[in-house]
Amino acid sequence: MPDDPSLLDQPAPATVEEFRERLAAITDGLPKRLRQCADYIAANTDRIAVSTVADLAAGADVPPSALMRFCQILGYSGFSEMQRLFREAYAPGWPDYATRLSNLKAGGAGSPAALVAEFVEAGRVSLEGLAKSLDPQALDQAVRTLAAAETIHLVGLRRAFPVASYLAYVFEKMAVPAMLHDGVGKLDHRFALRPGDAVLAITFAPYSEETIALAQDAAARGLAVVALTDRLTSPLARAATSVLTVSEVDFGAFRSLSATIALAIALAVAVGSARD
Amino acid sequence: MPDDPSLLDQPAPATVEEFRERLAAITDGLPKRLRQCADYIAANTDRIAVSTVADLAAGADVPPSALMRFCQILGYSGFSEMQRLFREAYAPGWPDYATRLSNLKAGGAGSPAALVAEFVEAGRVSLEGLAKSLDPQALDQAVRTLAAAETIHLVGLRRAFPVASYLAYVFEKMAVPAMLHDGVGKLDHRFALRPGDAVLAITFAPYSEETIALAQDAAARGLAVVALTDRLTSPLARAATSVLTVSEVDFGAFRSLSATIALAIALAVAVGSARD
DNA sequence: CGGTGTTTGGAATATTTATTCCATTTCTGG
DNA sequence: CCAGAAATGGAATAAATATTCCAAACACCG
Known part of the structure; x- marks a missing residue:
């Protein structure tokens, strides 16, 4: 050379x-x-x-x-x-974590401690998957969209509800105007969606009808819609201006939310600081 | 030899x-x-x-x-x-995750992608911390307590609310009688606590008054109380029959829920199967 | 097309690292 | 306290691994 x-x-x-x-x-x-x-x-x-x-x-x-x-x-x-x-x-992460995990699992296949070990592992893999598959462009776009909105409408039901409610908490902390559509009393507040607002809709397979309906309604009225879902082909994606995907590894019939929550809080913090 | x-x-x-x-x-x-x-x-x-x-x-x-x-x-x-x-x-999990993470971070200190990388890392560390510090005895006891209860009352507000609502979802899926105390309308439903029921209370510093109050009330009436909190010295611990602790690594002023969610779902699944 | 400087592959060598062996020490049971 | 067995430490050897070197192939430029 x-x-x-x-x-x-x-x-x-x-x-x-x-x-x-x-x-x-x-x-x-x-x-x-x-x-x-x-x-x-x-x-x-x-x-x-x-x-x-x-x-x-x-x-x-x-x-x-x-x-x-x-x-x-x-x-x-x-x-x-x-x-x-x-x-x-070569060490960070492992020091005695693997030992612990295998000790927990040793407690017996169905024991509570073994379950924790399984979900810890599932969460870890999901987080790594998030880091690997995240599309920074899509994320930037979502942040810009939400940062430009007057009020952010959060909608997520069933398994997605914890995520939506967590976002509501973080937005509140950061003084970002946000409204959580929680479906209490089957009141749907859809006229709370005003021009200039944006919707952050969250749903995973099997997708919630109500969430998709609200997103479609908002899109039809010309509002920006950010979708947080599990696949680009999700029915929610069609109504959305930008789509973020995150997939959770499941353990048995159960699926945790570790990666979804991590993406959600990062999104919220990014939006919060972009608005300053 | x-x-x-x-x-x-x-x-x-x-x-x-x-x-x-x-x-x-x-x-x-x-x-x-x-x-x-x-x-x-x-x-x-x-x-x-x-x-x-x-x-x-x-x-x-x-x-x-x-x-x-x-x-x-x-x-x-x-x-x-x-x-x-x-x-x-030595390979599993890592294939190019570290590369990705450092690429995300390279996007700029405050960029959304860098935030995701930070929260992914925080989540991973928290999960490992959970595996390392979990007390299997306490967990077994908590599972037995909740499995023996007639109805499980879930209470968790503010940052703990996503966890409580997630538990409500999982219990519902598993056909375990559970009631989510969500504080809607400031109705506190404390007379829904019947003998034979148990309370699963969740709160982290700064602790929610309402959550602690409900736990104390239940304890005073002789109900079993399982606490999910961040420290053994938490004010919630005093009212509890068994205490589970989980600590989340924070990033800046923000704290995720990755480990807490993982523990919660494991607990719920363990209780669900113990009741069969 | 020939000369100059760069790149390449592989064989030769140096170095590190693993493994064996055995004389010596330390236990153990009577 | 002694005999026999087991365990130990370190020096000698074998194997592997890293590193250097150089002749041959190649690319570029006039």
Whole structure:
């Protein structure tokens, strides 16, 4: 490679964060084999700690020597030095959590503690799924829509109701005008929807008729509708100006709300600060 | 060690789960050095994948050869074979989640996507905290109490209301008689509490007066009260027959509900099945 | 098309790491 | 307190893994 001082003489990345930045920065303008290394490493960063040079080289489909050169380009003296970073950083999350989980599960398949372990695991996987599948564009759009609204109408029934009520709580805390459509007394308050308002509708399969009806009504009257649902093909999506999806892993017949709640609060906080 | 066939001739554990079981099974009745190995390995299982024999031996304060013997006692041909198990088992959950998270955060400190990443992380840590700090005894007791009740009265206001309403939903699904005290119209329905019923009260700092009042009232009338709160010293704990605690990591001034929801659903499912 | 500088693959070597072996020490039961 | 068995530590060896080096292939430029 050329002796480009902007890439070479820098000190080696000392944290995983820095490592990713450097990787992204240099990937362009790398020759074929080295780029293969960069791509493979970017997609398999987590395996560095537990692999040998030969393993990774085979994965990237390059000879080991190419991988060595790659490590040196990143600023390390060799593979071992780079690996040390990942071996040391390897722990967060796990310290004795896995032990605990398996102890809880050991209590007996149907025991309450084992159930907690299952739902903890389901929640964790759902959260990771949220991070992986979130569409930042759609989120930005939803935030802009809601931030521009006069009053935000929250609607979510049955399993979605806790989410809607939580949003109502957070909006209240942040002094954002919001109204929770809770269906009490089968009063539907649909004339509370005024021009300039927006609707945040939440529903998951099996979708609530009432929620969809309110969203459609609002859309027909020209109001912006943000949908929080489980699939882009949800019936709610058709009525919506922007759609956010989040899927929860289920355990048996039951489905938690961990990821949905996380997305909801992030949305609320983003809207709250965008309005300031 | 003695040629005890019950410990020796078994095949080596092939999963992490099996590994832990075997470890627990043999630890007693091991000579000093080998027991040091067992203890250290049990407390640092997660580091096997990224350590050398020398590292682990140093940690356990034994010579490397002792650790080798230990691996063989577990049924492996040597350390490398044992390590392979942990290196291969390491993958689930992570595929590119960390990359995604750091990409989301890179979007800008205050960007909506970065907020989602923060709350996802907070939720994950909270869930792990729940797994680590859960007291199975207290949980069993809470389940027994609620399973024995005629009607379960749910009370939780403000931030705890989503949890209470979610519980109401799950109990309904499972055909468990439950009543949600939602405070609509400031009607407090406290005479709905009948002998033989139980109260499941939920509140977090700053604690809701109304929730505590209802719990105290129920306790005074001799009803069982299960508390779901953030600390054992919570004012709710004094009125309760059994106390479950769960703490949420906060991000800025905001606190999610990921762990609380997970505990709640597990509790509800356990109660539901205990009643059958 | 030839020369210069870059990139590449693989074989040779250095280093680290795992594993075995055995002399010595420490237990155990009589 | 002694004999035999078990356990231990460390030095010697084997295996694996990382790293370097260089000849050959390649790309670019005049």
